[in-house]
Amino acid sequence: MTRSRTYLDHNATTPLRQEARAAMLSALDLCGAPSSVHADGRVVRKLVEAARHDVADLVGALAKNVVFCASATEANNLALNLDWQRPGKPPLRRMAVSSVEHASVLNGVRPQGTELDLLPVDGNGVLDLNALEGRLSAWHERGETGLVSVMLANNETGVVQPVAEIAARVREAGSLFHCDAAQAAGKISCLINEIGADLLTISSHKLGGPLGAGALVLASDSLHQPNALIRGGGQEKGLRAGTENVPALAGFGAAARAAARELAAYGQESLALRSTLEAALRDASPDIVLFGEGVRRLPNTLNFAEPGMAAETTLIALDLEGISVSSGSACSSGKVKVSHVLTAMGVAPALAGSALRVSLGRETTVQEIEFFVAAWKRLRKNLHDRRHRAA
Numbered sequence: 001m002t003r004s005r006t007y008l009d010h011n012a013t014t015p016l017r018q019e020a021r022a023a024m025l026s027a028l029d030l031c032g033a034p035s036s037v038h039a040d041g042r043v044v045r046k047l048v049e050a051a052r053h054d055v056a057d058l059v060g061a062l063a064k065n066v067v068f069c070a071s072a073t074e075a076n077n078l079a080l081n082l083d084w085q086r087p088g089k090p091p092l093r094r095m096a097v098s099s100v101e102h103a104s105v106l107n108g109v110r111p112q113g114t115e116l117d118l119l120p121v122d123g124n125g126v127l128d129l130n131a132l133e134g135r136l137s138a139w140h141e142r143g144e145t146g147l148v149s150v151m152l153a154n155n156e157t158g159v160v161q162p163v164a165e166i167a168a169r170v171r172e173a174g175s176l177f178h179c180d181a182a183q184a185a186g187k188i189s190c191l192i193n194e195i196g197a198d199l200l201t202i203s204s205h206k207l208g209g210p211l212g213a214g215a216l217v218l219a220s221d222s223l224h225q226p227n228a229l230i231r232g233g234g235q236e237k238g239l240r241a242g243t244e245n246v247p248a249l250a251g252f253g254a255a256a257r258a259a260a261r262e263l264a265a266y267g268q269e270s271l272a273l274r275s276t277l278e279a280a281l282r283d284a285s286p287d288i289v290l291f292g293e294g295v296r297r298l299p300n301t302l303n304f305a306e307p308g309m310a311a312e313t314t315l316i317a318l319d320l321e322g323i324s325v326s327s328g329s330a331c332s333s334g335k336v337k338v339s340h341v342l343t344a345m346g347v348a349p350a351l352a353g354s355a356l357r358v359s360l361g362r363e364t365t366v367q368e369i370e371f372f373v374a375a376w377k378r379l380r381k382n383l384h385d386r387r388h389r390a391a
Contacts, residue, residue: 006323006368010361011155011183011301017208019258020251024210027250034244035235044246051253055215058256059181059200060191065218067239068249072182072203073104075216078229078239079178079199080108082147085224092176094146096135098127098161099344102180105149106340109229119150124295125159125345127166136173145175152195153184156341156357158301159292160188167196182206182214186259187298188267192219199223204248208362209255213248262362270360271299273369277358278302280373285380289351291342300361305354309383314356321375326357 007015027047032040034048049063056063069075082092096117097105110116117135120128127150139146148170153160163179170177179197181190186207192200197219204213216239225239232241259266281288281304291303305311311327318325327339342352358372 004322006371008358008360008364008368008372009324009326010364011158011206011357011359012326013205013211014208014361015363016210016251017255017258019254020209023254024247024251027247030246034246035233047246047250048244051249051256054253054257054260055202056217058185058190058260059202059217060193061200061217061219062221065221067216067218067236068244068252069214069216069240070212070245072180072201072206072214073102073108074229074240075201075203075214076102076104076149076178076180077108078216078225079201080105080110080147080149081225081227081229082111082114083225083227084147084176084199085226086176087222089174090145092147093144094139094175095149096132096146097149098151100125100154100156100159100341101149101151102155102182105151105180119148121344123346124292125154125157125341126295127161129162129165129169132166132169136169136175139175140173145173147176147178149178149180151180151183152190153181153188153298153301154292154341155183156339156355157292157303157345158183158298158359160184160296160298163195163197171196184298186255186263186266187270187300189263192217204252204255207255207259209252210248212245213252215252266362267299270362270364273360273364273366274299274302276366277360277369277373280369281376284373284377291345291347291355300359300364302358303355304358305351305356306380307351307354309354309380311354311356314354314379317379318372318375323372323375325372326359327355 030044032044034045052066053063056066095114096119099118100121119131150161150166152163167177176198178199179195180201182201182203184190185202200217202215205211228239230241235241285306288304288306315327338349338352342355
């Protein structure tokens with residue numbers, strides 16, 4: 001990503017921090033496997049464990065409870081394994097997730113025959129707590145417990161869920177709570193004890209680390225998983241086999257350390273920029289709809305639509321202007337499709353098909369916001385001029 005372009009798609013991925021780059025380059029100069037007992041192996045093992053402590057500090061966990069994975073998607077799939085063993089607790093038999101979860105949760109690996117209960121959200125995208133309570137009560141009546149997975153913040157709308165209240169209800173019902181914090185980490189506080197999660201997912205490249213690294217964080221080492229997704233040499237305490245990607249983890253740790261240090265300032269600065277952007281868009285486009293505006297959102301995220309302006313056309317036009325943003329969701333072919341998140345929120349297909357997501361980063365400037373608004377105004381004027389001529 002060059003600075004000649006205006007990059008406003010930080011929820012997809014964010015530029016590599018200089019601290020992470022330096023840590024990775026240093027690690028690339030080393031030779032040794034972290035599991036080797038000789039001196040070379042011990043050197044790289046020290047790097048991995050330092051990264052584990054940095055990631056743990058970001059979420060207020062113990063380093064020994066951080067399981068490194070190749071991505072947040074892999075971490076989510078590991079979390080959704082119902083074979084988690086808890087002292088004095090019955091086996092997990094059921095699974096419920098919110099209807100606005102990331103595809104890695106909605107389509108993740110599940111034990112064969114396990115039904116996935118989708119929990120509805122309201123018009124702002126916030127989980128229906130009564131529906132959750134009803135599902136937990138139904139499990140209790142059958143003498144069952146299960147796993148509930150609800151993300152901390154939505155990757156498309158930025159809407160923040162009431163995870164502490166969700167966790168309290170899940171815990172009271174004797175079930176297990178997983179929280180996908182991949183989009184939230186580095187943007188808002190993600191302390192695992194404040195969230196109340198038993199399992200927490202975070203991602204490296206969402207907070208300025210490299211692609212190819214993620215982590216599943218356990219609230220307690222009393223949780224045991226006998227059936228890892230990737231089995232082999234027993235790395236990561238048997239929860240994730242395979243020689244650790246030392247350079248990526250070194251970068252992950254450095255990025256986590258920097259993100260923790262800058263968290264408060266980042267939140268204030270990005271919220272100020274987003275507020276400026278929202279005000280400018282409302283002034284330019286009185287008919288726009290801001291999704292999730294009535295509730296707490298990530299400070300950097302804005303998802304909006306103007307009726308009649310198709311997202312795919314607008315994305316292409318903005319790209320030609322040198323601006324990178326995104327729409328509701330992109331499938332593997334790269335084509336825009338209607339967002340399942342907005343659909344779950346009850347947004348009409350026509351309006352959802354116009355949705356754009358603008359997500360700001362730590363390097364975003366006022367000038368880039370102004371450039372985006374100017375480009376948006378030109379595109380909107382061109383559309384209205386064409387409609388006028390056609391009429």
